[in-house]
Amino acid sequence: MTELAALADTIRRNRATQPVSRLGYFCAPFRPPEGPFSDRVIKVYRSLPDAAALERLARCHGDYVAALQAAEVPLPATEFQLLEMDGGRVPVIVQEALPEASLMRPRMQRAPAEETLEMMEAAGQVIARFWNATQGSETRIGFHPSIRNFAIVEGRAVFFDTFPPLIHYSRDEMGRLLLQFSDSRLMRVVGPLMQRRVTGIQDEWYSPPETLVGLVGSACRLRPELAERYLAWGREFAGREMPRWAEEATEGMRHAPRLPGYWTGFRKLLGLQGEPNL
Incomplete structure (x- = not known):
């Protein structure tokens, strides 16, 4: 399980890190060059003021990962968090980095x-x-x-x-x-x-x-x-x-x-x- 304080600190320190891709519509994922998440890709999404919508998003993400796995879709280790940051709850995906x-x-x-x-x-x-x-x-x-x-x-x-x-x-x-x-x-x-x-x-x-x-x-x-x-x-x-x-x-x-x-x-x-x- 991800240590949330360390994750929040990693995001704050690496916001200017070169993204691993500029192809995305929702965010620019990055891989920290060092630290406890250096073997992970981190994807930080926009927050919403609607707490119920965020909770639903988290549940749906868990169900979707489970459905992909049940369908035998190869997937790197993937974790979804609603992270307390900057006065709100921010959706974050932490995913095993692929070469x-x-x-x-x-x-x-x-x-x-x-x-x-x-x-x-x-x-x-x-x-x-x-x-x-x-x-x-x-x-x-x-x-x-x-x-x-x-x-x-x-x-x-x-x-x-x-x-x-x-x-x-x-x-x-x-x-x-x-x-x-x-x-x-x-x-x-x-x-x-x-x-x-x-x-x-x-x-x-x-x-x-x-x-x-x-x-x-x-x-x-x-x-x-x-x-x-x-x-x-x-x-x-x-x-x-x-x-x-x-x-x-x-x-x-x-x-x-x-x-x-x-x-x-x-x-x-x-x-x-x-x-x-x-």
């Missing part, structure tokens, strides 16, 4: 074609396993298996994105959560004017075929010269490992999938790093 060299996105960018296809297969197996395990769930549950949310460790895809917890929240509630916890003040101010489109960002995460199509689309944007090979892999994988959703998934992979224009617009507005859309 930087294992992150799937940069590996996909530079690896030979056959190696990238092996990584796609590893990530695809996690997607199929999750959806096959959660079919018939009595609660609304989703999954965001983007290439940027995986690491490849000893040939196995390890998923490390547990926020927001995609369980129990209705579509409208999750849409509001996307704004409440955005790391961008601009998004929190402008977003409510585009609430319908912001809410729509999540739809792919709750659709088995669209999560697979999203993975393939990301690969096509990272390595456009290999797009046809990724599309062929995706169509074959859908029929082999996700047959109940194969028809819809295959339809989405006739051509290189494109991101919705409003989402690429949001990313530019927020200054998030990413590859250009095809």
Whole structure:
């Protein structure tokens, strides 16, 4: 169990630390260079004035991690805390650090074609396993298996994105959560004017075929010269490992999938790093 006073002190002392990623929408995770959490990545999120909402967030996160583990999704040790800091309670995730060299996105960018296809297969197996395990769930549950949310460790895809917890929240509630916890003040101010489109960002995460199509689309944007090979892999994988959703998934992979224009617009507005859309 994390020692909370030491965690709060670590966060205060390392707020200016170079983040391990600038790809995130909700926060800029960092890894302390020394101290008791030097083997952990720390993710600090915005607080809310609503204590009940924070307690619900904590419960949902615990349930989501349990659901991922029950679905045999490889996940580094992950702990959620509501940390007393700066006069409020701050949501914090402390997660076992993965080797930087294992992150799937940069590996996909530079690896030979056959190696990238092996990584796609590893990530695809996690997607199929999750959806096959959660079919018939009595609660609304989703999954965001983007290439940027995986690491490849000893040939196995390890998923490390547990926020927001995609369980129990209705579509409208999750849409509001996307704004409440955005790391961008601009998004929190402008977003409510585009609430319908912001809410729509999540739809792919709750659709088995669209999560697979999203993975393939990301690969096509990272390595456009290999797009046809990724599309062929995706169509074959859908029929082999996700047959109940194969028809819809295959339809989405006739051509290189494109991101919705409003989402690429949001990313530019927020200054998030990413590859250009095809």
